[in-house]
Amino acid sequence: MVRPHSTARTLAALLLLAIAVFVLASLGRWQLHRAAERLAILQTIESGRAQAPLVLTPATPPAQLQPWRPAQASGRYRDDLTVVLDNRNRDGLPGYWIATPLLLDDSNPPSAVLVLRGWMPRAAPGQPAAVAPPAPVASQSVTGELVERVPRLFEIWHFGNDPEDGLPKRLPVDGGKPPTVQNLDLTAYAGATGLRLLPAVLEQRGEVGDTLKRDWPQPSVDFNQNRGYALQWFGFATIAGIAFLVVAWRALRRRREP
Structure with a gap:
């Protein structure tokens, strides 16, 4: 037996999918921002060491x-x-x-x-x-x-x-x-x-005859990793957006049916 259509459930699904699109796209943009920060740090390091x-x-x-x-x-x-x-x-x-x-x-x-x-x-x-x-x-x-x-x-x-x-x-x-x-x-x-x-x-830096170690840590500059994460989040946002359009299209089609 087919369950009767519920407008409230459709609206709730559309709302959740819209929120998901916004959140997932925001995470993607944040990863792009982190990639830009790391790229700027890498450029600063390379520029300084070239002096x-x-x-x-x-x-x-x-x-x-x-x-x-x-x-x-x-x-x-x-x-x-x-x-x-x-x-x-x-x-x-x-x-x-x-x-x-x-x-x-x-x-x-x-x-x-x-x-x-x-x-x-x-x-x-x-x-x-x-x-x-x-x-x-x-x-x-x-x-x-x-x-x-x-x-x-x-x-x-x-x-x-x-x-x-x-x-x-x-x-x-x-x-x-x-x-x-x-x-x-x-x-x-x-x-x-x-x-x-x-x-x-x-x-x-260098050895000076004591017991201290001088291999200093360097900031993380793997900006390609953040770009990869951004691509994943944007992919999830696209899937959620497609699901939103499918649910909205089906709801509209039901409204037009006699």
């Missing part, structure tokens, strides 16, 4: 501090101003990044660039706590790549708070032990140390 190496000085114009540009700085480390960045994983292992300022001159206050010196693993349970290797005392020539800030980890417990993330108000701290923080904001760090920091961070 000639930059020699950092206190007078380096901020416009030349292009992210991913090779750079070199000479000066002395202030090891007493070292900061340890927690929860920085490498190859699935928990560990820390070590950040130390490199003084570029002897002015008062001195100019400096913050150097991410490398990664060290966290001590295994039951083992003594890991200790950051001291920075060299002698004047150094440090090479690496520029990034605009210390890469930040999202912390829900710090959401909406200031960017200091536990950084002491003044550095160095008593006792000489480097503070351990989750994230490090350049403005907050400059205020705590009194240094005149360049508005960029130097990720040190």
